[in-house]
Amino acid sequence: MAVLVVADHDNASLKDNTHKVVTAALAMSGDVDVLVASAKVGEIAAAAAKIAGVRKVLTAESAELGQGLAEAVGDLIVGLMGGYDAVLIPATAQGKNFSPRVAAKLDVAQISEVIEVVSADTFVRPIYAGNALETVQSADAKKVLTVRPTAFKAAADGGSAATESVPAPGAPAKVHFVDQKIVKSARPDLGAAKIVVSGGRAMGSAEEFQKVIEPLADKLGAAVGASRAAVDAGYAPNDYQVGQTGKVVAPELYIAIGISGAIQHLAGMKDSKVIVAINKDGDAPIFQVADFGLVSDYKTAVPELMAALEAAGK
């Protein structure tokens, strides 16, 4: 069987999510191709060609693909599916935007947020905010999966796949791109960072969030996350939200500061290797999943933590 993996990128470089989804694809088949759909495929495609185990890299270039218009990306993939038995798409906001279109046009089910490939037709996925794991077997001729990247190890580099360009579909007629505000950050990507420092409602203001959470993150070389409450209140940008309906992270170290640990938040971070919670309420549910809990006001705990890290040579 042949499997197509759709690359994750920001129109400039290939994201590590792609390597992780390739690992999932290789668990299904040895024939894995990667599709790079972008405004400018050059460097992204070159990086994808280096992933070990990839047979071929397909590239398609257009403004609409770069804007991630679901109609354009979806049509492109549907057009290619004659040659594939399955398509694996990273479960990012972008991937989730077009993936169900592909499933609907092929008249097959979408299997969402796959965290384990049991066999080429059987997969495990979380449901109910990760409180249950569902194993499903697909009877469809073609499989459309979104894959949760944090559940798979990144495939290594070391390959040298050939690259082949395919025509981009025409611009969708009924949707127009107006603009986009993407925050460029020097910090690591939330989904890929080894350490994540997240702040919650306790911060009380955007200024406080920036004063408390960001310096700690920078000291640790960490990405910054937030609870929904912190995002809703405007303390942090929307794409910082960690949780069931935000980003799912699984870093080596997750530090939750002033976050209570609601089911929906836990769904996005409970697979982290080590969890630290700083919360002044010793009964906060976050402590039930934390490896190390510090029951303290963050206003004293975080400066002390900064100092202790300094003393430890960080």
Place this chain on the structure above:
Amino acid sequence: MKVLVPVKRVIDYNVKARVKSDQTGVDLANVKMSMNPFCEIAVEEAVRLKEKGVATEVVAVSIGPQQAQETLRTALAMGADRAILVQSDQDLEPLAVAKVLQAIIGEESPDLVLMGKQAIDGDNNAVGQMLSALLDWPQATFASEVVVEGGKAKVTREVDGGLQTLEVNLPAIVTADLRLNEPRYASLPNIMKAKKKELAVKELGSLGVDTKPRLKVVKVTEPAKRSAGIKVETAGDLVTNLKTAGVL
């Protein structure tokens, strides 16, 4: 302008789902059920469009068991004008839901479909996009702002890394994200009024839609439990422990 709002009855977001011991699914007996929170946001947005004079009619539709009538009454109490229940005890997959909605849309011809981006039970995040593909109507998912004007909807969307704004021609499918609005609580007088609003019930079978499942649920299991660790006394102890754990 007519707005159609699909709504789903799901486990209440405050309740932690428990897996059945025979691994056939999640135990929903005697569990509090509510309208899916994202559907609530969609209803709120539709009602606001009506209050602004942009929408003329808001129709709520649900596919589900008889008890989903309660969910529809909630939508009516929030301000929807009438409701349709497509009654079925089957647990439909997203593709089937999209096809049923397509059939209802064929009868109702709305100008805009406003719906939640995801249901918090299946966590699929798929129906809106599927519906858009089936109907060949444009889609704008994960909306945090919707402005309807001159036969178009200008939608700001939550995307990886920030926000994107799209303009879609109507009719269109828009799916709601958390920041679109804060849904109202229905007032007592409105709950009373909602009891008198029209709620039509159709049998799923009467629509002639193929809703056969494509996926076989092999089993439903509990995820590995994380056990609580230790409480440390000071930030210094924390750093020592993190070094020992090898994560610093």
